[in-house]
Amino acid sequence: MPELPMADRHETVLPLAPEAARQGLAEARAADADARLLATSRVVADHPTFVEGWAELAELGREPIERYAYARxxxxxxxxxxxxxxxxxxxxxRWSQDTNRGFLVCLVRLRAAAAEIGETSEVERITGFLHELDPDWADTNVVA
Structure with missing residues (x-):
């Protein structure tokens, strides 16, 4: 498939997540380290389409395959x-749109988890995908 000229590529902005999900995640983030994974899991269980919650779980997972699964x-x-x-x-x-960041963080965490389990081709694919989605992409956007 031929590459679309930049002028022909539209921009997608994800809608704001529900207030209850955002508030629940903020409270989970404020929990002590031992309780954070469980608190975040409860938020995601209540809001399974909440991408930012999955991104958070992908950071908090205890094992590489757990982080990979959450990010996936x-x-x-x-x-x-x-x-x-x-x-x-x-x-x-684009990263510049706050509501897109949960998805992009999931991609970065999926790439990191893929690297941990030796999925080299997936790491390369995700790196390219990030730059397709946002030509100004910088890995420094996401602090691990």
Whole structure:
């Protein structure tokens, strides 16, 4: 498939997550380190489409495969949200839009977890995908 000229690529902006999900995540983040994973899991269980919650779980997972699984679910939930917002598999999903960040963080955490388990081709694919979504992408956007 030929590459679309930049002018022909539309930008998709994800909608703001529900207030209850955002508030629940803020409270989970404020919990002590031992309780944070469980508190975040409860938020995501109550709001399973909440991509930022999956991104948080992908950071908090105890083992590489657990982090990978959380990030993979968040990535797929993010793709669903993007499609619902009009994304057709091409176009920009920029970091500069706050509501896109949960999805992009899931991608970064999926890439990191893939590296941990030796999925080199996935690491390369995700790196390219990040730059397709946001030509101004910088890995420094996400602090591990």
């Amino acid at each position: 679910v968040g990535y797929h939930r993010g793709l669903d949200a993007l499609r619902a917002a009009g994304w057709g598999g091409r176009g920009f999903v």
